[in-house]
Amino acid sequence: MTSLLNWSAMLRRMKRALLPLLTLSLIASASAQQAKELRLGVFPNVTHAAGLVGVQRGLIQKNLPAGVKLVVKEFANGSQINEAFAAGAIDAAYVGPGPAMNAFMRGVPIQVYAGAANAGAVLVARKDSGVRNVKGLAGKKVAVPTRGSTQDISLRHLLHENGLKATDEGGNVTIVPVDPANMPALFAAKQVDAALVQEPWGAIMETQGARLIANEKAIWAGGNYTTTVLTVNTRYAAANPDSLRGLLRGHLAAIDFIKGSSAGTQKSVAEQIYAFTGKRPNTAELFKALSRTKVTWDINLKTLAEYAQLNREAGFARDVPDLNRFVNLDLIRSLAK
Template sequence: MRKFIFSIIASILIIGVLTACGSSDKASSDSNTVSIGYFPNLTHIATIVGLEQNYFQEEFGEKTKITTQTVPNGGLFMEAMATDAIDVGTVGPGPLLNFYVKNPEFHIISGAVNGGAVLVANTNSEIQSLEDLDGKRVAIPVIGSTQDVMLRKALQNVNLKPTSNGGTVEMHAAAPADTVSLFVQNSVDAAATQEPWGYILETQADGTLLLDWDEFAWGKESTNTVVAASASFLENEDNVKAYLRAHIKAVNFIQENPKEAQQIVMEHIKDLTGKELNKDELEAAFAKLEVTTAVNEQVIQEMADISLEAEYISNNDIEGMINLTFLQELENN
């Protein structure tokens, strides 16, 4: 069964689909198209619930055509947004700020998920603490990802550095779907990854939880997923507010109905892949994240500081990247 579940989730992260859905009549009287992007995984639950509960349809006008695009990682999400293939959606703050520094056309307009990422050790590596990562090889989803930045933060806390910065910890970029094989083959000593991959490493690859979601990097304040919007999308205030109203509805629904929300995610992913996730594994992973609209701006700035030190960006000036004006207006009314 575990191999079966692993194969299902592995297939999810390589899917790129375009789907279209209708809408009703609140956002605009003019015809327009809005493309919503997200990853088909648990940390993007707010977008999935918003789509499945028809919240976006309810909040956008009947003349608005909504398309959706799924991508497997933040780099591809941001590339799609940079080429106008995605207008708004959910992504990790790491890839977004990397793009923003080069071209300040991309903005955070809401939070979506805090936590949801863990640090798991390969039992065969006999790692029992962060200090034991000295001289070890750690898998990350992709260079510059949010988990990459979180690992760098954790290493800072014990005076360790990646080899790319003159340190002793090798960071190995690998798709989350590959981490189980890397553990089994003893090709990596640990992995900084998002859920449910951490849970899968524990249950299918004899991994040991080194730092749980509330301990890894900034703990419960670790911003894993945010709502990102292009500058051109922000020019249409009606569209921005329509999206955020739907997003707030989705967040509230998930907070009030966690079991039903998990079922919605399972069915959504089944529709995309034709296969069904394991309910117990999904529930265990859901317990390691917090769905929220809140954004910790200090944490985002620290992420930029770490990205600068890693030489992913040329400067850490992200002033203007976070724009919560519309969100605050809606939440205060």
């Protein structure tokens, strides 16, 4: 009996001695597993101005933990972003709420941690197309960035409000998926009649002679709707909390810069769009594009819920997401204080 008690006491002493070593080992192991890079997806659009400025001015990299490298990947549309998230090729991305919702409901492990922009998309038409209003789109070809994009869903809603439907809904408006940076060339070649597109590509097409059919406020909800969110892979976020905080701090720093320096913002956005596409919007185009876009980390959850309904009505989802699981603004709110 005495030997058993001695053995039990010895085990307790060994446990107390080994526990600190075990804890240090687990911490070291967790540290070793933390990612050494953050792979971020961005579009060459003014609705992604926070990302473009954050990248071009080094604000995101500056806020990441020491030893974590920012790897920037350029994408043209939300479908490409969803494929990259599903393949594990990116850790975070600026993307429209439509594609993000659809990926989330298909089980892709992502969550929205911040807003990035409201409005910032317009409907334009070739001057020789004969289109002067939304009803004039009957029988026409209209470009959007990709099927199921935020702009595609917005266009279908506009069509329905004006008694029209897309051809895949039994109507006579042909919706054509086109990367935004390629839309000006398609207008020039008369391959499409109109486009619902993010800035600065709408402003660029206006410079080339396109007619503005609906500005950012006429697209939907008076312009008070989210067009871009900052989405992060939830597994990456859980394993790399310091990198997540750094990303959001860099995001906030970029938004502050945009609010404080119009000229600096135009320069940074132009430089990064040029780096991605080889096309540089001019000062007048960027001024117009930025005036149509509200750069903000906040999200209007009411209009986001309404947008989820539009996404379902458009046939891109069978249901609407649980916004309490899809959106988590707790960290960005605490950092923004």
